[in-house]
Amino acid sequence: MTFPTVRHRRLRGSAALRSLVKETRLAVQDLIYPIFVTHGTGVKEEIPSMPGVYHFSLDLLRQEIDEVVQLGIPGILLFGVPETKDACGSSAYDENGIVQQATRLIKSWYPGLLIIADTCLCQFTDTGHCGVVKHHPVTGHAEIDNDESLELLARTAVSQAKAGADIIAPSNMMDGYVHAIREALDENGLQHTPIMAYSVKYASSFYGPFRDAAHSTPQFGDRKTYQMDPANIREALREAESDVVEGADFLMVKPALAYLDVLRTLRENFDLPLVAYNVSAEYSMTKAAALNGWINEQAIVMETLTGMKRAGADIILTYHAKDAARWLKEQG
Ligand code: PBG
Numbered sequence: 001m002t003f004p005t006v007r008h009r010r011l012r013g014s015a016a017l018r019s020l021v022k023e024t025r026l027a028v029q030d031l032i033y034p035i036f037v038t039h040g041t042g043v044k045e046e047i048p049s050m051p052g053v054y055h056f057s058l059d060l061l062r063q064e065i066d067e068v069v070q071l072g073i074p075g076i077l078l079f080g081v082p083e084t085k086d087a088c089g090s091s092a093y094d095e096n097g098i099v100q101q102a103t104r105l106i107k108s109w110y111p112g113l114l115i116i117a118d119t120c121l122c123q124f125t126d127t128g129h130c131g132v133v134k135h136h137p138v139t140g141h142a143e144i145d146n147d148e149s150l151e152l153l154a155r156t157a158v159s160q161a162k163a164g165a166d167i168i169a170p171s172n173m174m175d176g177y178v179h180a181i182r183e184a185l186d187e188n189g190l191q192h193t194p195i196m197a198y199s200v201k202y203a204s205s206f207y208g209p210f211r212d213a214a215h216s217t218p219q220f221g222d223r224k225t226y227q228m229d230p231a232n233i234r235e236a237l238r239e240a241e242s243d244v245v246e247g248a249d250f251l252m253v254k255p256a257l258a259y260l261d262v263l264r265t266l267r268e269n270f271d272l273p274l275v276a277y278n279v280s281a282e283y284s285m286t287k288a289a290a291l292n293g294w295i296n297e298q299a300i301v302m303e304t305l306t307g308m309k310r311a312g313a314d315i316i317l318t319y320h321a322k323d324a325a326r327w328l329k330e331q332g
Contacts, residue, residue: 023310024306024309024310025309026302026305026306026309026324026328027328028071028072028073028074028324028325028328028329029072029074030309030313030314030315030316031073031074031305031315031316031318031321031324031325032073032074032075032076032077032114032116032275032315032316032317032318032321033068033073033075033076033077033318033319033321033322034053034076034077034078034079034317034318034319035056035061035064035065035068035076035077035078035079036053036054036055036056036079036080036081036213036214037055037056037057037058037061037078037079037080037081037098037099037102038055038056038057038080038081038082038098039057039081039082039083039098040057040083041057041059041060042057042059042060043055043056043057043060044056044057044060047209047212047213048212049208049209049212049213049280049284050209050213050280050283050284050287050319051287051291052287052319052323053213053283053319055081055213058101058102058105061102061105061106062109065106065109065110065113067322068113068321068322069110069113071322071325071326071329072325072329073321073322073325074113074114075113075114075115075116075166075167076106076113076114076115076116077116077117077118077169077317078099078102078103078115078116078117078118078165079099079118079123079213079214080092080097080098080099080102080118080123080124081098081123081213081214081215082097082098082123082124083098085123085124085125085126086124086125086126087125087126087127087132087133088121088125088132088152089121089122089123089124089125089132089152089156090124091124092119092120092121092123092124092152092156093152093155093156093158093159094159095159095162095163097159099117099118099160099163099165100159100160100162100163101163103115103117103160103163103164103165104163104164107163107164114166114167115164115165115166115167116165116166116167116168116169116196117157117160117161117165117167117168117169118169118171119153119156119157119160119168119169119170119171119172119181120153120156120170120171120172121149121152121153121156121172122172122214122216122218123214123215123216126219127218127219127220128211128216128217128218128219129144129218129219129221129223130144130149130171130172130173130174130223130226131144131145131146131148131149131152131153131172131174131226132144132145132148132149132152133145134148142220142221143225144174144225144226146174146175146176147176149172149174150174150176150177150180151180153170153172153174153177153180153181154180154181154183154184155184157170157181157184157185158184158185158188158190161185161188161190161193162188162190165193166193166194167193167194167195167196167249167250168181168185168193168194168195168196169195169196169197169198169252170195170197170198171198171201171254172198172226173198173201173223173226173227173228174226175242176246177197178195178197178242178243178246178247178248179246179247181195182195182246182247194249194250195247195248195249195250196248196249196250196252196275197243197248197249197250197251197252198252198254198277199236199239199240199243199248199251199252199253199266200228200236200239200240200251200252200253200254200259200262200266201227201228201252201254202227202228202229202230202254202255202259203222203223203224203227203228203229203230204227204230204254204255204258204279205281206255206257206258206279206280206281206282207255207279207280207281208280208281209280209281209283209284210279210280210281213280230258230259233261233262233265236253236262236265236266237265237266237269240266240269240270244270244272248272249272249273250272250273250274250275250315251266251270251272251273251274251275252274252275252276252277252317253266253274253275253276253277253313254276254277254279255277255278255279255281255282256276256277256278256279256282256308256313256316257278257282257304257307257308260307260308260311261311263276263308263311263312263313264311264312266312267311267312267313268312273314273315274312274313274314274315275313275314275315275316275317276308276311276313276315276316276317277316277317277318278304278305278308278316278317278318278319278320280319282304283318283319283320286300286301286304286320297323298323298327301320301323301324301327302324302327305318305320305324
């Protein structure tokens, strides 16, 4: 009888040994929690397809922010749900827009909590597109005008940073957006505001619940002329490369779960901090199964988030952040 000379099970024999050889550790410091803010008063409205996630008006926001801070979550990603929409998304760059107001308020409560502003026009345009829509002079087709959108996105970023946002996170997928935003921030004395570029953002069905939540479903067509084809990964390298050249400070892959190979590839090719966005439908699917009693929610969420870190993410944007922070605390 021959015996195995290599015994992998030796290092799995006890909890203490397993902990000693653990390669990937999830920490609360890695997590960012997305929050939806809206106008009006007395609003704390649960998003039907995202149980446990709410729209907050500013008067009811304090408790949520207190909770995030007490849990030790280092930052939040702010999404605005505005009162009015128009062709150029002007409520996105209004200095009294909902994101700008929320930013000033939260900063007055907790100057040390990182505020990341999502910089996009789709919640603010009446077309629901991430840029302005123009009709082509020759064909008459409706198109998203890249360069005109850049100006508005740059104005949005500047107004968010002026309101106190610590990081600008442009999610619009226009070409040249990092350059346009960097230049505008610098011209306004905001050279030190970092850009977290949604570099590799796929045209994904996993954003469905978010679009219900943010009222940002495109009114015609889809986002495939600016967001990436889920089948492509070499293109992801080209997208990330141009963001690096244009001055991005973080790179992001979005969604995360079906794109772990993309996270790994970016990790191997770039040295900037890498962010995974665990998007809305990834959250909704897990929640739905958990609410049905079909899965162990805690175990599944922790395994999922650990998988994203193992794939190469340094930072995870996730609607599970508060739960995960609580579980990490309990685990000690
Ligand atoms: C705005 C934006 C979207 C998400 C983040 N920023 C929606 C989209 O591109 O359609 C999706 C986030 C999520 O699904 O959790 N452009």
